[in-house]
C-alpha cells in the first residue's frame with residue numbers, strides 16, 4: 355500500500371538558491387525535451403500526411419533516447435543536479451505524452467510559475483539527525499510532525515510561492531484486515547459545498563473557508579485593475595497566489611477532518627461517481643469549484659478506508675435527485691426545488707437527504723455480505739505529489 359507524507363522544509367538562503375537553480379535547470383530540460391519530441395512527432399505527421407521528409411527521415415524519440423543522450427551531454431548546470439532528478443524530469447515529459455495519448459491535453463511548455471517541483475525517484479536523499487539531506491543541495495531543516503510508516507520510495511521537493519515542502523511517497527507493508535460491515539451510509543455532495551448523509555445529517559464547510567473565498571474574489575478584482583506588467587501588478591499576483599494557497603490548505607484540512615470522521619463512523623461509504631456526474635449534469639454546474647474539493651474528499655476517504663479495511667464505493671449518480679427514495683417513482687424537479695415532495699407515496703424530505711438515501715440504495719452490496727471482501731484493499735491511495743504531471747500543480 356502506498357502512502358504520501360508532506361512536510362514543510364526550511365532551507366537557508368544558500369540552500370534556497372540551490373533549490374531554485376535545480377528547479378530552473380529541470381524546467382529548462384523539461385521544455386527542451388518536450389520541444390524535441392514535439393518536433394519529431396510533427397515531422398512524422400508531415401511524412402504520414404504528405405509523404406515529405408524535409409529534414410531526412412524522422413524517428414520516434416522516447417524516454418530512453420533522451421536519457422541516453424542526456425548522460426553524455428550534460429551542461430554545467432545539469433552537472434549540479436543529481437542525475438536521477440534529471441532522469442525523472444525526462445520521465446515527466448514521457449508521462450505527459452502518455453497522458454496525451456490517453457485523451458488528456460497536449461503537453462505544454464512550463465513557465466516559471468507552473469513548474470514547481472522536482473523528484474528524487476530512488477536515491478540522493480536521506481533523513482538524518484532531524485534534517486533532510488539532499489544530494490548536491492545540503493542538509494535542510496525539516497519539522498517531522500508525524501511519524502513516517504513504511505519505507506520511503508521517492509522524495510519530491512515542491513515550491514509553493516515562498517515556502518518549500520517535501521513529499522515522501524512510502525510503501526507500507528502491512529496486511530489489510532477487512533472489517534465486517536455493520537454501518538453504511540450514502541453521501542450526497544452538494545454544489546454549495548454541503549455534504550448530506552443518508553441519515554439526514556448535514557456537514558457544512560467551515561465559515562473561514564467561505565471567507566477566504568470572498569477574499570479571493572476581492573483580491574482578484576484588485577489584480578485586474580493593476581496596470582499590465584507593472585511592479586504593483588506583480589506584487590498583487592503574489593497576494594492572489596497566497597490566498598489561493600490558504601484556500602487550498604483550508605479545503606484540504608476540511609477534507610481530512612471529514613474523511614476521518616466518515617471512516618471512523620462507517621464501515622461502508624457510498625458516494626456518487628463524480629466523473630460520471632460531470633457528464634450527466636450540465637456543464638455550468640460541473641465547473642463549480644466545489645468539484646475540486648469533492649474529489650479530494652473522496653480520495654482521502656478512499657485511502658483512509660483502505661487503511662482501515664473498510665469500503666468506499668462509487669455509484670452512478672443518474673436520477674439520484676429525481677427518484678423518490680420511498681417508492682422509486684420519478685419526481686421531476688429542477689435545482690431551485692429544495693424539498694422532495696412525492697405525489698405517489700406522500701414522502702416529504704429535504705432534496706439532498708432524499709438523494710443521499712438513493713445513493714446508499716444504489717450500492718451493489720448489502721450490509722452483512724462477505725463477497726465485498728473481494729474489492730477491499732484495491733482502491734488506490736493518496737496521489738503522491740511526484741506522480742502527477744507537473745502542470746497540474748496538485
Ligand SMILES: [Zn+2]
Pocket residue numbers: 678679680681682683696697698699700701
Ligand atoms: Zn414516493
